[in-house]
Amino acid sequence: MALNTVQPQTPGFVAAVSAGAGALFGLFVGTAQGSGFIGIVIGAALLAALGFVLSGMREREKPLRWLITAGFLIAGLVLGGISAAIVGALFGWFAGWFIFWLATSRYRAHLAPYLTPGQVLWHYTFRVICGAIFVFLITPILVVMPLSFNAQDFFTFTPEMLRFDPAGYSMKHYEDFFSNSDWQNALWNSIKIAPMATLLSVGFGTLAAIGLSQPHVPFRRAIMAILISPMIVPLIISAAGMYFFYSRIGLQGTYFGVVLAHAALGIPFVIITVTATLVGFDRSLTRAAANMGAGPVTTFFRVQMPLILPGVISGGLFAFITSFDEVVVVLFVGSAGQKTLPWQMFTGLREQISPTILAVATILVAISILLLTTVEMLRRRSERLRGMSPS
């Protein structure tokens, strides 16, 4: 006899657990309609009945699940229009899946067979908790996106948007971003400052990282501590110090001053990523190149550079995003002529709130997804190049 003793569950068990889920949903729907208690009772009764009946019809799972989804969709449509229909369909889909998931004991299939029911319950509770934390992590970013298409100047969902009425949506905040001179100036300033700062930090940083990964470096720890410090020192302190010092030497309020400040802030990221890439670098390659008559410069550009390039580029991307995203230092070191995109957003958030900010935010999220993908691909390529992991 097989060790795996997964058996279909009894109708009573399915009905009881589904009733619990039904009660939870019923509570929400009920309070929305005026009475939470009635909602709980109706939801629990409805799902308990469904669970009891359906657990006996396991072999016809697919059509039954479609049926439940369609049923709740129609019920929603009749009771509350399109948005309620969507909520209903989602709930119906969930209910169908949940009941059959319980009834066929699929939930135990990939768990160790010796687990007690309590442990199984904890296993899934833990997953639900983790899911909630993931929702917490991602919701704020997702909420911004639909709101940026709001036809009204509100920071919240209008009834039109919830009814999926096309009149509730518009591109006007995007149009505002692309036509408003304040925003366009800010965008251009960001585009002018960030690449220069990145270039500086990548240039100096890569050289220094190569120096730091040599076998014998005196005061390595102290030097590393100094080079990493711009990342550790709170931005407000860096900003204050730079403001005082740069105004002494006449760099405050200049493009050059902002570029220097941002380059300093980006350096730790370049150092960290490039030294990490150099950890796996095989020194015999440079010796081999030298052996074959290549000078140090040729060796660097033809042998070492191609191998550490992924690390350099991802360090550069970090430096770029640091500068592109930075607001505290530029707020103090820059003047109105160096107003960057984050600065403009900051002013917008603090003073008059315009939903154009949400359009900008959506564009920035799209950019960061792009950057994230690039960095991830580079990391994998770098690991493959160094033969560290095959995946």
Next chain:
Amino acid sequence: MSDSTASGPVLAADGTPLKRSLARALRMQKLRALMLIAPLLLFVLLTFIAPIADMLFRSVENKIVVTTLPRTVQALQEWDSNSGEAPGEAVFQELYYDMFVAAEAKEHTKLGTRLNYERTGISSLFRSSGRKVDDIGEDHVKAIENASDKALKDEALWFEIMTGGAGAETNDAPLSAGRQRLSNLTDTSFSGDIGFVPGSAISEILPETTQAYTDFALFTAVADNDVVAEEDPWETAFVALATELQADPARLDGYAGPGADALKAAAEAVAGLEPIAFKPAFLDIDKDWGDSENWKTIQIYSPRTTNGYFLNAVDLQKGTDGIEARPENQQIYITLFTRTLIMSLIITGSCILLGYPVAWILANLPTRTANVLMILVLLPFWTSLLVRTSAWKVMLQQQGVINEVLVWLGMVPDEARLVMINNQFGTIVAMTHILLPFMILPMYSVMQTINPTYLRAAKSLGATNWTAFWRVYFPQSVPGIGAGSILVFILAIGYYITPEIVGGTKGVFISNRIAYHISSSLNWGLAAALGTILLVVVLLLYWAYDQIVGIDNVKLG
């Protein structure tokens, strides 16, 4: 190895001892590494470390009193601050000259603002005195101007008297003293030829007048870009002349230089007048000059360095008998520091609570699923801080998404929407979300290295789930918690943007106060002192982080 070298030291191929040859190679290697690092090190030192050092310096620097009122500070040294009386005539006379120059350079209000941080009301005292200081000694000025057929109303004659005429012997001392004083005062250079050098004869007979005129000449030529000989001298020159002539009319006896008659006529004109009384004149402008407390403040803050900003930053002040607590209504910084610490701890705590399960599940799921879920952690990490902060503003507002949903569900009545923004709750929620990836990533990298068989072994030996976790898994994951916590705490304690936007008044951190002092109240010294305290705390934590994790082991993404 051949046996011929067995007796002597081992030699390298070129005949030098191997030891020395190796040492040289090692030295070359070190030098090359340092050469590669040097440009960046220099860059960071200049663009980052120097500004930090400048801030540290500013937190104790206090030269404004001594540069604005150099002579007064000198004279004030003899004054007993516990006498309860304002200083005597001599101090007020010096104050007159200092105040006049400062008012011309428009620096007196800066000093007033500076001293106002220490004693409220001084600012207006300086402002009104700066405006009216040129009225002091009015009668004497008029008398000199009117003497000898208004000869001394002629600016060219003044110039001639003071230079001693063309080709006369010159005295550079007043000039260099004046340059020094004015460049200290205005922070700009007063060097270069100004077309005027005081004559040595006149500077011996009328030293005070020469100095006053030299100051005027320097200021006219350098700051105003005018020709000295074509401008009316400052009132200080007249007042100094009157004072000196009244004190000793005989001093002109041997004088035969230019304008001797005019000077003698002036001496006669002022001889009949009362000597200028500086103290009553100042008391007339503002009776607060008679308040010994104001003078005490000036005296206490006259040294070039001060610990006053630091005392202020911890709600103390310098009193008559040393250091004392500030009045209740001015004590805000200790509260702010404790609030910053407590809120950072709460944020770190909630990051641990939320981050631990996520890191655990990421480390224990199959790689493919874990990679997909990892995107949910990395996306917020890569998203602009401003985007996340604005998202939280959208979520938490009274008309925001969370409130709307709660109202729609009927859990909260429409008229009693939750206040979740512009308070500590808003700051904590938003910052926990923003800093959570910094907690999850180090925890994840530590948990990945924990062998799952340990847990199974513990369970097979009879441990319950909880015991196995608590006694076997958790201790191994502590380094990850430590690394993440220090990182999050360091980042949280210095946060500025998020508290500023979602924190309101109750949810702001010490950073917001620092920014306020830099950009609004312009009390840079206090901002620097607060920043220095914050920096020390962060550096201590940084050191701890280095000891526990090692800065070389910081990983990104």
